[in-house]
Amino acid sequence: MYKSSTEIKVGLFVLAALGLFVWMAVRLGGFGLSVKDTYNISTVFPSAVGLKQGVAVEVAGIQVGTVASIELYDDKQARVVMAIQDGIRLPADSAAFIRSSGLLGDKYVELAPGGGTQEKLEAGGQIAAARAAADVSDVMQQLGEIAADLKKITAPLAEGNTGSDLKDLISNLKDMSERLSGIVSANEAGLTETLAALNGSMTNLQEITDKINSGSGSLGRLINDDSTVRELNQSLASIRHITGRIEAGEGTLGRLISDDGTIDKVDRALSSLTGYLEKEDKFKVFVEYRADYLTRHDFLKSTINLRLQPGPDRYYLLGVTGDYFGKYKRSDFRSTDANGVVRNSIEEEWRRDKLKFNAQIARRYYDMVVRGGLIESGAGLGLDYYLDEDKLRLTLEAFSGDFDERPHLRAEASYNIWKIFYFNLGYDDFISDQHRASPYFGLGLRFNDDDLKYLLSGASSLF
Amino acid sequence: MSAPAITVRNLNKSFGSLPVLKGLDLNLAPSRINFIIGQSGGGKSVLLKHLAGLLAPDQGEIWFDDRQMAGAAPADWRALRMRMAFLFQDGALFDSLSVGRNVAFPLWVQQRADWRAAGRKARERLEELDLAGAWDARPGELSAGERKRVALARALIMEPEILFFDEPTTGLDPLLSEQVDGLIGLTLARTRATVVVVSHDIAAALALADQVAMIHSGRIILEGSPETFRRSGEPAVRQFLAGDSEGPLGFLD
Amino acid sequence: MAAQSSIILTPVARLGALTLGALYHLGNYSLLLFRALASAFGPPWRLRGILRQMEAVGVESIFVVILTGLFTGGVFTLQVIYGFRLFAAESLVGPTVALAMCRELGPVLTALMVTGRVGSAMAAELGAMRVTEQIDALTVMAADPIKFLISPRIIAGLTMLPFLAAVADFTGILGGYAVAVAKGVDPGQFVGRIRDHVVLADVVNGLTKSGVFGLILTSVGCYMGYYSQGGAEGVGRAATGAVVISYVAILASDFLMTAVMF
Numbered sequence: 012m013y014k015s016s017t018e019i020k021v022g023l024f025v026l027a028a029l030g031l032f033v034w035m036a037v038r039l040g041g042f043g044l045s046v047k048d049t050y051n052i053s054t055v056f057p058s059a060v061g062l063k064q065g066v067a068v069e070v071a072g073i074q075v076g077t078v079a080s081i082e083l084y085d086d087k088q089a090r091v092v093m094a095i096q097d098g099i100r101l102p103a104d105s106a107a108f109i110r111s112s113g114l115l116g117d118k119y120v121e122l123a124p125g126g127g128t129q130e131k132l133e134a135g136g137q138i139a140a141a142r143a144a145a146d147v148s149d150v151m152q153q154l155g156e157i158a159a160d161l162k163k164i165t166a167p168l169a170e171g172n173t174g175s176d177l178k179d180l181i182s183n184l185k186d187m188s189e190r191l192s193g194i195v196s197a198n199e200a201g202l203t204e205t206l207a208a209l210n211g212s213m214t215n216l217q218e219i220t221d222k223i224n225s226g227s228g229s230l231g232r233l234i235n236d237d238s239t240v241r242e243l244n245q246s247l248a249s250i251r252h253i254t255g256r257i258e259a260g261e262g263t264l265g266r267l268i269s270d271d272g273t274i275d276k277v278d279r280a281l282s283s284l285t286g287y288l289e290k291e292d293k294f295k296v297f298v299e300y301r302a303d304y305l306t307r308h309d310f311l312k313s314t315i316n317l318r319l320q321p322g323p324d325r326y327y328l329l330g331v332t333g334d335y336f337g338k339y340k341r342s343d344f345r346s347t348d349a350n351g352v353v354r355n356s357i358e359e360e361w362r363r364d365k366l367k368f369n370a371q372i373a374r375r376y377y378d379m380v381v382r383g384g385l386i387e388s389g390a391g392l393g394l395d396y397y398l399d400e401d402k403l404r405l406t407l408e409a410f411s412g413d414f415d416e417r418p419h420l421r422a423e424a425s426y427n428i429w430k431i432f433y434f435n436l437g438y439d440d441f442i443s444d445q446h447r448a449s450p451y452f453g454l455g456l457r458f459n460d461d462d463l464k465y466l467l468s469g470a471s472s473l474f
Numbered sequence: 475m476s477a478p479a480i481t482v483r484n485l486n487k488s489f490g491s492l493p494v495l496k497g498l499d500l501n502l503a504p505s506r507i508n509f510i511i512g513q514s515g516g517g518k519s520v521l522l523k524h525l526a527g528l529l530a531p532d533q534g535e536i537w538f539d540d541r542q543m544a545g546a547a548p549a550d551w552r553a554l555r556m557r558m559a560f561l562f563q564d565g566a567l568f569d570s571l572s573v574g575r576n577v578a579f580p581l582w583v584q585q586r587a588d589w590r591a592a593g594r595k596a597r598e599r600l601e602e603l604d605l606a607g608a609w610d611a612r613p614g615e616l617s618a619g620e621r622k623r624v625a626l627a628r629a630l631i632m633e634p635e636i637l638f639f640d641e642p643t644t645g646l647d648p649l650l651s652e653q654v655d656g657l658i659g660l661t662l663a664r665t666r667a668t669v670v671v672v673s674h675d676i677a678a679a680l681a682l683a684d685q686v687a688m689i690h691s692g693r694i695i696l697e698g699s700p701e702t703f704r705r706s707g708e709p710a711v712r713q714f715l716a717g718d719s720e721g722p723l724g725f726l727d
Numbered sequence: 728m729a730a731q732s733s734i735i736l737t738p739v740a741r742l743g744a745l746t747l748g749a750l751y752h753l754g755n756y757s758l759l760l761f762r763a764l765a766s767a768f769g770p771p772w773r774l775r776g777i778l779r780q781m782e783a784v785g786v787e788s789i790f791v792v793i794l795t796g797l798f799t800g801g802v803f804t805l806q807v808i809y810g811f812r813l814f815a816a817e818s819l820v821g822p823t824v825a826l827a828m829c830r831e832l833g834p835v836l837t838a839l840m841v842t843g844r845v846g847s848a849m850a851a852e853l854g855a856m857r858v859t860e861q862i863d864a865l866t867v868m869a870a871d872p873i874k875f876l877i878s879p880r881i882i883a884g885l886t887m888l889p890f891l892a893a894v895a896d897f898t899g900i901l902g903g904y905a906v907a908v909a910k911g912v913d914p915g916q917f918v919g920r921i922r923d924h925v926v927l928a929d930v931v932n933g934l935t936k937s938g939v940f941g942l943i944l945t946s947v948g949c950y951m952g953y954y955s956q957g958g959a960e961g962v963g964r965a966a967t968g969a970v971v972i973s974y975v976a977i978l979a980s981d982f983l984m985t986a987v988m989f
Binding site for chain 3: 017018019020021022023024025026032033035036037039376390409411416417418
């Protein structure tokens with residue numbers, strides 16, 4: 012039924028290109044279609060409330076696995092088995108937290124990699140559970156403890172026992188502020204989320220405000236108590252004391268901020284980072300030369316391209332190709348013969364061994380390069396797919412020919428055999444209606460700017 | 475350039491698994507009226523479309539003088555078509571254009587003439603065919619006979635060297651048929667083109683043709699002057715001439 | 728001869744024939760698209776033809792696109808308000824509607840509407856020209872039918888669909904605004920939050936997508952009509968086929984482009 016194989020060939024060609032596009036879209040879209048091998052580790056939490064099978068396991072906010080199963084352990088605790096992707100090696104002294112994300116406080120597991128040991132977790136390994144922290148009820152509980160502390164301070168004052176030991180008061184205050192900073196530092200990351208959760212959980216807030224208004228609960232009593240203002244003043248004084256210490260360079264934070272060395276370190280880190288970026292962003296120049304033997308036409312076709320690469324994700328290609336078929340030119344003439352009848356005639360002209368031009372813009376997405384512009388003096392598109400750490404390149408090109416009515420299609424595989432040498436194998440113009448289809452093979456050379464500098468300096472030293 | 479001789483060698487064409495032309499050979503005389511006759515569905519129109527490059531043969535050669543056109547480059551076909559005109563069975567006028575623009579179209583497209591200049595020439599052609607009044611009409615508003623005449627005007631405007639007619643009188647009443655037949659004769663007298671008419675109207679063929687070829691089951695079974703046909707003893711030809719329903723052709727419509 | 732064509736196919740052979748058929752059409756379609764685009768950029772320029780098609784695709788579709796935009800924006804807002812009330816996040820209704828219209832609903836629904844209106848009409852028109860041999864007539868006159876009939880239609884689709892999508896984006900937000908205000912959302916917040924949350928890239932990417940949809944719906948319509956077979960019935964098949972295939976292609980390409988763009 013489908014006698015003409017041309018359409019089938021084009022169909023296969025387009026299907027291959029579409030397949031590459033779909034593959035790229037799936038990767039860019041971040042759909043984890045590929046199933047990665049994993050290994051299991053486990054941890055025991057006092058409670059796994061809200062945690063569900065299949066939720067994310069993250070390290071530093073990046074997903075490294077999923078919760079494989081949750082089971083009761085020792086009849087009172089929860090054992091959580093996590094499937095971690097192969098290739099991610101965690102220190103043996105890592106700890107696990109249950110944390111919540113988003114407005115609705117969905118639970119997931121966060122791993123905090125330890126730093127105290129060189130040992131790595133093996134499959135089936137067990138890690139310690141850190142306190143499941145940073146949710147609204149915990150924070151409320153801790154706030155309650157602080158309120159109790161405050162009460163301890165304020166109780167003697169309220170009783171009018173002004174003769175009580177001021178030292179006690181100060182130590183109480185110090186205690187309390189330590190606890191406060193303890194909460195803050197332990198939950199620093201979690202607190203932001205907690206606040207978000209607080210914003211979102213209307214019901215919770217409603218409950219809290221109700222309690223506060225009715226004066227029930229420690230916080231409520233605190234706020235409704237007239238002595239609060241006085242106590243707050245005192246608390247502020249202690250905070251001032253703390254900041255004073257920081258300014259004086261006492262404590263870790265103080266040392267960190269006051270020490271000039273810190274700034275040097277930060278400076279150095281920044282400069283090395285920019286250095287790295289500069290290296291990656293460096294403008295690169297490549298010169299490519301290739302010669303391909305078209306077996307059916309017994310002809311050697313050569314191309315020289317200059318590739319300007321301002322960044323790793325894009326480049327510009329400029330070059331020339333010497334083509335066996337050369338250029339075809341036709342002109343239509345009109346003439347009027349003796350009888351006054353208008354005649355059309357056509358003059359055709361072939362020019363062989365004419366140069367054709369390449370001028371393309373290319374963009375890279377992961378392993379795929381999309382090119383567009385002039386390919387051998389015809390408007391066209393190209394797709395390159397890189398495999399095996401860019402050693403193997405699969406190419407599909409389509410561009411308009413100057414004679415053929417069909418597009419000039421080309422499929423090619425190119426392999427970097429050694430250093431600057433490439434071996435090319437392909438099928439050129441395989442749907443030509445002018446019998447131009449031909450397999451080809453050839454050798455390519457590719458110099459980058461360092462190679463070129465070396466070559467040029469080598470050459471100049473000869474003179 | 476002048477009107478070419480057209481030679482067909484071993485032409486084969488199948489649609490799916492259905493063979494329509496089976497090794498057909500044919501010679502068409504230059505500057506003459508050539509009729510190709512045969513049953514409906516016998517491959518006449520398919521043959522004609524091969525000659526105009528509208529269908530590509532599976533196998534075989536089509537020569538216009540010394541140029542082989544089967545499988546030729548599209549550009550070569552375009553060049554040949556500048557010298558060619560085709561009158562389709564139902565006229566194939568462009569519905570979206572007025573009658574005037576339809577007739578002027580080839581001039582506009584092939585010589586890139588502007589509509590005004592092309593229109594002047596188109597009006598002359600239409601006047602010759604008594605159709606000046608239809609200038610602004612749409613093809614849909616015309617009768618079958620008028621459409622055919624407009625199509626003829628369009629075919630003749632480029633003064634072609636090759637003229638193909640696909641069933642020019644099918645679906646016309648006898649009076650109109652005669653008129654169109656007359657036009658075919660007139661056309662030849664003026665343009666000296668190679669005229670190829672595909673028809674099952676045997677009477678018109680014998681009256682008008684310089685050369686007749688009869689196609690039957692994918693091959694030419696008889697080729698020659700009308701006189702040859704009248705004298706032929708070939709049973710299929712005899713049956714076709716007589717319009718009998720019994721014979722090697724099978725049932726005739 | 729009839730016996731020859733009715734070969735009984737085994738399921739495997741039928742699957743093979745189907746695959747080959749799909750590949751054949753994909754290839755044939757690609758060739759047609761290539762020739763249409765290649766011949767569009769070269770003399771003789773068919774400006775008048777392109778303008779006429781732009782009128783058919785663009786101007787004559789505006790009314791239906793405005794209606795589509797208004798109602799889509801309106802009903803979408805209605806549903807969004809219902810959901811967002813649960814979170815007391817009604818101030819975010821504006822940007823939600825605007826983002827959905829600009830990124831997805833405007834371009835996609837415009838393309839689907841225009842396919843139904845214009846894509847099927849192109850298939851029917853070209854199918855009729857095929858049946859009445861008008862396409863053959865063009866060929867014999869040395870006028871490339873692809874350049875004359877298909878290129879202008881594809882160029883018109885490519886250029887006009889972004890305009891129509893922009894109209895749909897705007898009227899969609901307008902419809903959403905009307906519904907939101909009627910439902911008690913603060914008008915100032917509706918507009919102000921759109922300014923905060925919708926960036927130019929959202930609009931531009933949406934319009935880029937709609938250009939691709941325009942290319943798809945016109946080229947598929949033209950392909951189905953240009954290669955239609957079997958008389959009036961074939962023309963009907965071409966028209967419905969054009970709509971179905973365009974819909975699937977538009978939605979699939981939308982998914983791919985969205986995955987890459989956003």
